[in-house]
Amino acid sequence: MKLQQLLLVDDQPEIIELMTDYLEASGYTIFTASNATEASQWIAQERIDLILLDIMMPGEDGFSFCKRVRERHTMPILFLSAKESDADKIRGLTIGADDYIVKSASPAEIVARVKAIGRRMSSIDDIERSVIPGVKVDERAMEIKMEGHLLDLTFIEYKLFMYFYEHLAQVLTYEQILNRVWGHDLYDYQNIRVYVARLREKLSPYSHIVQLHNIRSVGYKLSEATNDAK
Known part of the structure; x- marks a missing residue:
């Protein structure tokens, strides 16, 4: 399995633009959404291999959206959030996220974590x-x-x-x-x-x-x- 198509969900245009540039430079195809409704539409229309998900968004928040996605899908979900408390991290991991990254992390570190998941996915044998x-x-x-x-x-x-x-x-x-x-x-x-x-x-x-x-x-x-x- 190869990690190719990523969904970036965040209501901050500057975060969307910055991370899209970095991820596209690494060879990924990026779909973007500013809220859970738009994100759900992309998941229904495209094969999404991984989701980078903000927590604090208008309408349905990231925690709720993650739980809803987990009811039907197994693709990796990485929270990308300004919320840095241990309680928020544990909550995110408990409801089904595969990683939790604070927004103070550099774009290069975020890309590195995405690539790490990609390497693990591509190493899965057909057996x-x-x-x-x-x-x-x-x-x-x-x-x-x-x-x-x-x-x-x-x-x-x-x-x-x-x-x-x-x-x-x-x-x-x-x-x-x-x-x-x-x-x-x-x-x-x-x-x-x-x-x-x-x-x-x-x-x-x-x-x-x-x-x-x-x-x-x-x-x-x-x-x-x-x-x-x-």
Whole structure:
């Protein structure tokens, strides 16, 4: 999968113009919207590979729009917001965003984060495989099934699961997870905890198949459930 068409949603014309210039210079096709209504129209009309989304917009805000998009779509969503509090960041990640970038970040850093997601998407192989009985991975469709049931995962949740699954029973440190899943070390450990908590919740009905363990002060480990758990 290749990251090509991006939707930039922001009600500030100067942000739209600046980021469009930088992203187009990097080879992306950019669609722009100043509110959630316009953004919804682009999603209905075009194949959107990634959304850069402001929070404070007229009408429906970015948080609400992100939740609505997540009900039907799995493309990566990156919040690009002036809101810098940890509470806002955690809220954005919890409702389904794949990254949260404050507007004080340089355009070059924003482009770098978009490219990091693009590299991860293009590295997905067209294969389907199963390592643990009851778990089926379709990397072409970016789908995980447990006992035939499709998990409702965001892009980052999918990448997080796949990293654990590819290193089954191995302890993965916070630093390893940051570099492999996000492609940079700009996140803090609290953000990882938010994503792992969301992934663990979605895996909880299948704890008799796989279990995601917290290794205190180190990181996490995914393992096949024990016979007792099964």
